[in-house]
Amino acid sequence: MRSPWTPAWIGTHGSYGRHADAVAAYQQALARYRDLGAQYNEADTLVRLGDTHQASGDTGAARDRWRDALAILTDLDHPNAEQVQGRLRDSDDNGFDVPSPAACR
Template identity: 40%
Template structure:
């Protein structure tokens, strides 16, 4: 199911191949009526579309994915899609909007799902968003929360985060 046609660009070959696979996944999920899978596939297509530079189109796809995730109660899909929306807004230069999408909903959803690693990753992305928007007061609070989670997980990135706070 092709929902997006892109011009040929050799340097984007990997993303195009992955995009084709995501579109195939969308077609398969649509064919069997797997609504949550359709939302996940739309989110993947949206993310990849943003990656290759079609930010507005990717944003629209991710919004559709978020609507589906909410409709079917797919909290993991919702959390992942909020990250994609953040990614789109950052690329569009709308960092104030980007802060809306991951905070507090995305890290909170991952916490609710007990996915501490994804919670830490979403908080790290939130820090990047705060920094890009010029809000330099929030990042240390966010990094402290990331450090706490990574330390609890005995994650190898805890040392790098600790260095950022030093």
């Protein structure tokens, strides 16, 4: 699940521990995708942003971004919604309810 327009170098920030730089770059990409109305790319970037938050130890922010992505992917009836739901389920250590794709519609 990789957006063709998301620069590959963004992910390298996170792999070198430069999570703040990666977050800033993903937020810029999000703004562009929203301006373009590119919903799939927006969702893909939200997933990557969530992954970056998770890697930096901010599970709450990760879950928020994954929920946003899940809502978009569900609206698009995209099969990647199940992968995002899995991320939410795997990160659920506080008893939060994980929304089903149908509940996001």
